[in-house]
Every structure is written in C-alpha cells, then in structure tokens.
Amino acid sequence: MSDLGAWAWCALAAAALIVGLSKTAVPGAGTLAVALFAAVLPAKQSTGALLILLIVADVFAVTMYRRHADWRTLWRLAPAVGVGIVAGAVFMAFADDAWMKRTIGVILLAVIAITLWRRRVSAGGVARGASPVSADAPPRRVAAVTYGSLGGFTTMVANAAGPVMSMYFLASRFEVKAFLGTAAWFFAIVNVAKVPFSVAIGIITPQSLVLDLVLVPVVVVGAFLGRWVADRIDQRVFERLVIGFTVVGAVYLLVS
Template sequence: MPELTGWAWALLALAAVVVGLSKTAVPGAGTIAVAIFAAVLPARQSTGVLLLLLILADLFAVAMYRRHADWKALVRLAPAVVVGVLLGVVFLWFADDVWVKRTIGVILLGVIAITLLRRRLQAGAGADTGSHRIAAATYGSLGGFTTMVANAAGPVMSMYFLAARFEVKAFLGTAAWFFAIVNVFKVPFSIGLGIITVPGLLIDLVLAPLVIVAAFFGRWLADRMPQQLFEKLVIVFTIVGAVYLLVS
C-alpha cells in the first residue's frame, strides 16, 4: 500500500465521493476529483487510479439509467471520440503535466463559450441535422482527447449534452453509457503507458466503497433535482474545473 498521510487519504476519500455523485447526479463535478487526485498523487499514477474508480461508478450509473440513453447521439459521437482518444495517446508521449493541464483548461473554457453562444443563437429554433453532426464531431473529438490525457472529458461532454437540451434522466443515461464504453476502451492504452499500476489498484480497493455509496446517493438526488438547477450546476462545475486546470 502506498504511504500517504491522513490528510491525503481524507482528500482521496472526498474525491471518491465526488466521482460517485458526478456519475449519477452532477455531471461535470468529476473535474474536482481530477484536481484532488492530481494534487495528492503523482500525475501519471493519479490518472490510472482515477480511471478505475470512474469505471466502477460508470457500472452503477449504467445500471441506474440504462433505459434513458439516446443511442442515436452516442452513434454520432463514436467516430470522433475514437480519433480524440488516439490523439490523446500521442499527446501523452510528448507533453508534460503543465502542458496537459493548460491545454485542457483552454479547451474547457472554449467549449463553455461555444455552447452558451449556440444555445442563445438557437433559442426558439431547432438545430438542423448538419449542426448536430458538426457538434458531435467537435465535442466528440475534444471529449476523447481530454478523457485520455486527464480523465477530464466530463465537462466537455456535459456541454454537448446540455447543448442538446436533454432532460435530467436522458442526460445522465446517455452520459453513463458514453463514459462506460470510452473508459473501458482506454484501459489497454493506460496499461501500455504505465498509468495503471499495482499500488494504484490497492488505493482503488480502499476507495471503491465510497464511490458506490455516493453513486446511490446521487441517484436519490437526481430524482429530486429541478432541470434548471441541474443545468446551472453543470455549467458552474465545468467553469470551476477549467479555471483550476489553468491556474494550478
């Protein structure tokens, strides 16, 4: 077991709770967990440890919201996401931690600005098929890239699903399947890059129960959350995550 202080374990426990909640109630909040893990553990190790906890939370999110997914949206995203993940693998070979954080922070802020602008321009009018395809290509490639390099695609994809105006359950169900598939797809690459390690697996075993409890609490919370509050929380957590990555 890695040697960590009591404060370090407390922070990791908090991050594990955030992981569970982000998958079943508050998308975008997962960036806070990314920040905590990166602050407590070495950067590369933190990515691997967090990835396995995210997959665990994904399993519960899929079980809870499996009937609410929009599979047409997922199919539109698939090609761009694969391209983004592969670009992320290449990027990880050359970029240091500072470049990774700054790049993702800039991407997130840009995505927020574009999403809010799109919603204002499309107010009262439906988007055509072409705009759906452009949005899927843009958000999908950015989501694949950011999830590979830092497990930080939550805010990116939250902006995509928010722009598509999904109601709470459809949002959570589509996001659950999206991340479950993408995160499992990332595992072989993460092993090859040396990101997933045995000490990291031991940390995951300790934190896993907290992820599970938080996931069930998130499910309870989602049933009681108004749509307007849900959308505001998504935007706020996305901005917080982006700013942290830029200034840390």
C-alpha cells in the first residue's frame, strides 16, 4: 500500500465506487472496476482484492432487491456455475496474467455478439408475428449450461462474470428490478463460494484485506448511489448501458 501513488489510489477509489454502483444499478459497469484494479495491481492479486469489495457490495444489493429475484433461474444455473468455478481455479493455477486477460476478453466479445444477433433475430420474428420471448430466448437448459459455465469460469478468473450473466439475464427479458434482484443473489452466492479457492491459491492476503478496509466506505457510497439511479432509469437505457459497458471492458482486457 505504501508503494501506491496518488493516481493509483484515485483509480482504486473510482473502481470501488463503480463496484457499488454496478451491483445496484448497472451490472455491466463492474468490468470497468476489474480493469482499473488490474491496471494498478498485478492481475491475480487484483482479483483477490476486488473479490472482498464485491462481497460487501453484494450485501447491499441483496438487501435492496431481495424480493425481486427469480429463483428458478438461479437453481437452473447452479450446476454449470459450479463446474465453471472449478475450471477457473485450475486455469488460474497454470495461466499467466496475459492469457487470463485475453481469454476473458474473447469470451465476453463472443457472448455480446451472440446476444446482439439473437436480439436482431427476435426483432425480425416479432415483425413476422412470432412471440418475442420464444424468438429471443435460447433453449433453457442449453443457455443455462453455456452461460452458467462461462459465468463461473470468468468470475473465478477475474471477477468478470457480470457481463456474461448480464447477457443471459437480458436474453431472459427481465425488467430492471427483476434483473438486479436475480443478479444480486447470484453473485452474492457465487462470490462467497469463491473465497476458499481464492485463499487456497494465495490471491487473498492480509495486505489485500487492509486495502479493502480502506475502500469499503467508497463501495457503500456507490451502492446507495446506484439505488437512486435504478429507481429512475428507463429499461432501454438500462439495457444499452449494460451492453456498452460490457463491450468497453472486453476490449480493454484484449488490448491491455
């Protein structure tokens, strides 16, 4: 911590604010926090430090949106997410930082491309008189396995499952509060499950916990700011922000 300069602290504080905001208003923005932490700290260490802040923000998100979760969706995702987390832990044991960033970046861009294509197909189907839900939604089991395993993998490797799961929830046509409630419970459960793995591979340390303690108040401010935004945001604007932030984060991971 003593080696961090003023600009580094500003970047970490901005990331902490984004963590709180992303959990209670715009989920895709969390990728920017991942990018800022990785720019200031070594990639693997940044993952461990960020995880604790995410859990703090999860507490606020669950408290605010606990009644809006779709539990059928969460249970459907659970097995695949578990497999993805284990795969991610194994990957982290062997891959270097560069491989981690580029692998996640490619996955995110692929998910975005598939989601946008499906939404375009959906729009064409609706124009021809088809049901918007049946036209857009992939088979439930296939989607749960695909997105769940990718979500588990990317959340373990770089806390970057937000964009992956955002694409899944968008495809499920959740309105804003249902989207945020389901995402809140999903990440609260998954992030806590990641802690033993993170401790075992040495990315959560006493030093990272001290850093987190300094940044927790900023996360709290971001969480309450996000709640204020969520009560006023339009559904179309919400979806565009999620997709936009996802693209920015994916491109950063590829070029950094």
